[in-house]
Amino acid sequence: xxxxxxxxxxxxxxxxxxxTVYCNSSSVFSSLQWYRQEPGEGPVLLxxxxxxxxxxxxxxxxxxxxxxxxxxSLHITAAQPGDTGLYLCAGPRDxxxxxxxxxxxxxxxxxP
Amino acid sequence: xxxxxxxxxHKITKRGQNVTFRCDPISEHNRLYWYRQTLGQGPExxxxxxxxxxxxxxxxxxxxxxxxxxKGSFSTLEIQRTEQGDSAMYLCASKAGEYEAFFGQGTxxxxx
Numbered sequence: 001x002x003x004x005x006x007x008x009x010x011x012x013x014x015x016x017x018x019x020t021v022y023c024n025s026s027s028v029f030s031s032l033q034w035y036r037q038e039p040g041e042g043p044v045l046l047x048x049x050x051x052x053x054x055x056x057x058x059x060x061x062x063x064x065x066x067x068x069x070x071x072x073s074l075h076i077t078a079a080q081p082g083d084t085g086l087y088l089c090a091g092p093r094d095x096x097x098x099x100x101x102x103x104x105x106x107x108x109x110x111x112p
Numbered sequence: 113x114x115x116x117x118x119x120x121x122h123k124i125t126k127r128g129q130n131v132t133f134r135c136d137p138i139s140e141h142n143r144l145y146w147y148r149q150t151l152g153q154g155p156e157x158x159x160x161x162x163x164x165x166x167x168x169x170x171x172x173x174x175x176x177x178x179x180x181x182x183k184g185s186f187s188t189l190e191i192q193r194t195e196q197g198d199s200a201m202y203l204c205a206s207k208a209g210e211y212e213a214f215f216g217q218g219t220x221x222x223x224x
Contacts, residue, residue, distance in 0.1 A: 004154075033212075035215075040217070040218075040220070041217050041218070042116075042118075042203050042205075042215030042216050042217050042218050043155065043203075043215050044215070045212055045213070045214070048212065088154050088155075090154070093157065098143070098207070098210070099145055099157040099160050099168065100145075100147075100155075100157065100213065101157065102154030102155050102156070103154050104152070104153050104154050105152075105153070105154050
């Protein structure tokens with residue numbers, strides 16, 4: 001069974017601080033995705049990483065895929081209150097149907 | 113709005129009643145997924161359609177759950193004889209390509 005473990009589960013920081021959240025697995029994934037979800041809404045895709053060691057930047061967000069494709073990280077620089085939300089990592093299930101298996105998420109709160 | 117649409121957004125039902133949710137995917141997307149998300153967890157895969165064919169069902173999908181996609185367009189998820197443990201957010205997602213899945217806003221089910 002492919003499991004994705006995210007840490008930390010909760011993070012409360014002040015506006016302007018930097019933070020990193022992690023997504024780890026004992027399984028190799030062909031790709032990993034990061035989503036952000038706000039209360040009462042569906043997840044919204046932020047990025048897909050495909051190649052081991054890949055780094056992608058989305059404004060103040062930097063995503064990295066581990067060399068062995070078993071882990072990923074999301075780094076946010078100078079966090080803003082608008083970054084508040086649930087950050088989920090997800091990877092394709094090994095059934096070949098391209099459904100996703102999700103981590104349990106990191107709930108981020110950025111205080112103004 | 114050409115995104116994934118789910119109805120209703122919220123449903124409160126008494127234990128033992130049947131409920132049905134609808135998902136309208138992005139029109140050109142042939143793949144459709146249903147997920148369930150409980151509080152504090154990431155979404156869990158329930159079932160997958162490619163066009164009108166239901167190609168995969170999770171073990172989470174008990175006999176009380178049934179899903180259809182009769183014409184390969186919209187999909188319905190029915191829960192019979194609801195139980196309190198069915199209370200969750202039910203999410204629908206659609207995709208056309210290899211990676212990116214677009215999620216609807218979800219249907220929040222509360223069984224009282």
